[in-house]
Amino acid sequence: MRSLAILDSTLREGEQFIKTFFTLEQRVMIVRLLDRLGVTFIEVPSPVSSPETREAIEAICALNLRSHVVAHVRCVEADVQAALDTGVYGLNLFFGTSNELRSYSHGRKIEQIAHDAVPLIRRIREAGRYVRFSAEDAFRSDLVDLLTVFDAVVDAGVERIGLPDTVGIATPRQVDRLVSLIANRYPNVGIEFHGHNDTGCAIANTISAFEAGADCLDVTVMGIGERNGIASLSGIISQLYIHYPDLLAAYDLTQLVELDQYVADCLNINIPYNMPITAPSAFTHRAGVHTKAVLRNPHAYEILNPTDFGVVRHVDVGSRFTGRYAVG
Amino acid sequence: MRSLAILDSTLREGEQFIKTFFTLEQRVMIVRLLDRLGVTFIEVPSPVSSPETREAIEAICALNLRSHVVAHVRCVEADVQAALDTGVYGLNLFFGTSNELRSYSHGRKIEQIAHDAVPLIRRIREAGRYVRFSAEDAFRSDLVDLLTVFDAVVDAGVERIGLPDTVGIATPRQVDRLVSLIANRYPNVGIEFHGHNDTGCAIANTISAFEAGADCLDVTVMGIGERNGIASLSGIISQLYIHYPDLLAAYDLTQLVELDQYVADCLNINIPYNMPITAPSAFTHRAGVHTKAVLRNPHAYEILNPTDFGVVRHVDVGSRFTGRYAVG
Ligand SMILES: O=C(O)CCC(=O)C(=O)O
Ligand SMILES: O=C(O)CCC(=O)C(=O)O
Ligand SMILES: [Cu+2]
Ligand SMILES: [Cu+2]
8 A cells, every 4th residue: 555644734834824823722732633633744834933933843842743743944054953953853845946936036046946955955864854845836847947956855865855836726637747757757755745726626636646646745724825725634535535545544534523623713714615524514415306315325415424524414304495306 | 719618506506505595686696797707507496496496587587698597407397397488598407327316316227217308308409498418426327327328318419418426526537537438429419517526626627527528517606505515616717717718708707706705695604715716815925935925026926817807916914924934
């Protein structure tokens, strides 16, 4: 069986969602729930973000979770040092490689990116920590630029390389092609994918990346993040449950609803009705044709078993819709 | 250029969402907005659902919209007759073809399905109306069963056949395979796709269907529907805008936000933060790295131009997150 790591970035990408203002206590509760559920990595912001972030990171590391805590860190010496000074398991480095980000964000040439990243990767490896390097905006990056940077960081000893669809432009087919190419070229490192949802394909793209060879998938609770977010944990779990159930063997799926509900409460929102598994109506059947069949056998209109997630089915036979299509 | 019809089913699939209780006035306003936006088909429930539904259908037909109004009707004689008695442009017939639906929903054998549907299709054609036949739960149906039914209905003169992923189990790859096969076998009829979101891939599956040969895509406003819904209109529009902009030439995209907001108000909910284009934060940038670059050039972290949708960008420089990653 192939291995698959889920990386939850609720405390990093999720904190970039406009409604997120987690307290320390909330951060601790979220990582405890993520750890109980069984995610492999928990991503936290860079400790240089604020003194409060640094304290939260230390508090989270002190919990001695099974999940590995990784800090999301720019390829800047001071930032790397600050992360190494905490108890994190590893560092997730990132650097924009597209023309757009090179022009409007950091202004570096491609050679400069490799030149900046390589010594930092060596230093992190020497410090005995895990290190990943991600090419921000990979899906708008020129392939030669991308490979030039990846060649250098793989050579420097990075353990995983990341392909984020930073602006949410990719299709499942494009993800398949690029991830396959990268997986073939770099067979000795892990591959991570991170998909934004601007065109509504974050979950599909993330699963496509896995099928093409990625071994680490980024998610957040309920998909919260910059703009309209990234792949949701519940979406990826629903996919794995249907198509690759063995990969969920070590997960405690009954934690999922509590986790989504907890974060929704922190944000003062409801779990959106379109969330796989955790939406309040994910297992509610309303049309007469549906309710009639589901009462005979839920499998008629259900592919996920609510019991496996500790939730209950609701068959709406009381509404004005009961009669709809209920005749035949 | 290939042609593409968008079918909006907010008044039918959308009414199966647990929170939906549209008044007649709201239904009329929704179809007016859909018509202004430019969708090809507007799907309404079967007039036998209730006297109130029948009245709503008549009121909608009387508006003389550019959009074609189609009724979603079981393959039952009385239902077909009732629909023909209204002013609808056409009838969207459906019949469950999977073992699950044949066993737990209607109890019919495959031969019986074709036998029931064929005379109804002929009758609708003779009445000079448009007719589509959809194999409910197509993605759990045996291929021989599916083709047996489609062979019969195509032979009977149906103008379009539908492939709904009724339980939300399909992947973009599976959709690609099945739609391609069907498009090759039936080159003279249109092909419709309808994708549920149980595993979070409704939008990706719907676009995959288009790329494989479907010429009619089902959506609802904000993706509302049974359980956790189907592909959202805004999701499909965001995909077309990026990958097939010519197909949107006749659309008035500035109607989209008003439409989503109107339906959200009807349902007494907020537009979910994960909606493409219409989410309140779809064009909000928060992390320091992002805001800095976006202030230089929005293209750095934006692939959709908010102006085209009549909305404005928000750069969040006032929060406690301003400093995050803002250094380099
Ligand atoms: O470091 C990464 O791989 C992802 C960074 C990020 O949030 C993005 O590019 O969208
Ligand atoms: O008639 C159709 O194509 C779709 C019916 C429906 O809502 C479904 O199968 O999910
Ligand atoms: Cu991101
Ligand atoms: Cu449906």
